[in-house]
Amino acid sequence: MFSLPNKVTIIEVGPRDGLQNEAKLVSTENKLEFIAALQQAGIEEMELTSFVSPKWVPQMADAKEIVSAVQKVGRQFVLTPNEKGITSALEAGARAVAVFVGVSDSFNKKNINKTTAESMETLKPLIIKMKQDGIFVRACISTAFHCPFEGAIKPEDTIALCRKFVDWGVDELSVADTIGMATPTESYALFKKLNDAFPRVLMTAHFHDTRKMAIANIFAALQAGVSRFDSSAGGLGGCPFAPGATGNVATEDVVNMLHLMDIETGIDLDRLCEAVSKIEPYVTDSINTGMYTLYKNRK
Known part of the structure; x- marks a missing residue:
């Protein structure tokens, strides 16, 4: 019989990963109302926004206003691609920062115009300095399973990249099936290896629902010992730099499954x-996620 955790932590990524791909700009006021409602639902860890160039991601142009205005409940992350983003985030009052890099060189170059090795070289001193200053650092590992340009990713490549981040002192690894192509067997196998290799680091799984297998992949990751999951309310999201990446797994569907278990x-x-x-x-x-549809039909 497999073993499952008694409690799971949900990291809500809707305000950032969910909205970043929206063509229609959402006002700062509407974002803040959304964030407040998520907090009132009991979500204590959330990815609020990202400090990126508004030229490339105009939806995140109000990052400073979001961080300044949000009621500080639990741990709240901001995503930062580089030194400029990190500096802006810290100046705005952020105390938990997420950095990101793709295992795939091709994806990384499409995303931030650097190879994976070049990104890591840039991030190393920044991470070390943040840890010295007491900042919580989350490392987001993109294309950990599959890449839209290179295909299947070798598990040892993902593990090797994670090891570098762990050696630099990150607090958390968020390991992502960026384009939603992973299978439950791949999910279990990779997260079992990661948990065995890095038992003292917070391990989080991040699944997209491209082939409607995110829930199955989460169940497999639960069996591998994962008790932290990224998800997006309403299943919002995608990645503007990853062709084929549809929305994140819906928070309400994940919570419903967990509660039923x-x-x-x-x-x-x-x-x-x-x-x-x-x-x-x-x-x-x-x-039109499952639980949200049922909720609307009851109203």
């Missing part, structure tokens, strides 16, 4: 769906 999350499912209803009028496509 008697795994605690600390999240109120009805309030979570209410938070989705706050953002739905402002996104391009209608939201």
Whole structure:
């Protein structure tokens, strides 16, 4: 019989990863209302925004205003691609920073115009300095399973990249199936190896739902010992630099599955769906995740 955790932590990525790909700009006021509703649902860890060039990701142009205005509940991340982004984030008051790099060179070059090795060389001194200053650092590992340009990624390549981050002192690894092509067997195998290799680092799984296998991949990762998962309310999201990357797995569907298995999350499912209803009028496509649809039909 497999073993499952008694409690799981959900890291909500909707305000950043969920909205970054939206063609229609969402106002700062509407974003803040969405974030507040998510907090009221019981979410304590959240990816709020990203400090990136508004030229490339105009949806995140109000990052400073978001960080300054959000009520500080739990651990809240901001995504930063480089030294300029990190400096801006810290000046805005962020105390938890996420950096990112792709295992795939091709993806990394499309994303930030650097090879993986070049990105790592740049990030090393920045991470070491942040840790010296007491900043929580999360390393987001993109294309950990498959790349839209290179195909399947060798598990040993993902593990080797994670090892460098661990050696530099990061607090958390968020390992992503960026284009949603992983299978449950791949999920279990990689996360089992990662948990065995890095038992003292927070290990988080991040799945996209391109082939409707994100929930199955989460269940496999649970069996491998993972108890932290990124998800996006309403299933919002995608990656503008990864062809074929559809939305993230929906937070409400993940929470529903976990609760049905008697795994605690600390999240109120009805309030979570209410938070989705706050953002739905402002996104391009209608939201039709399983639990949200049931919630709307009850109203």
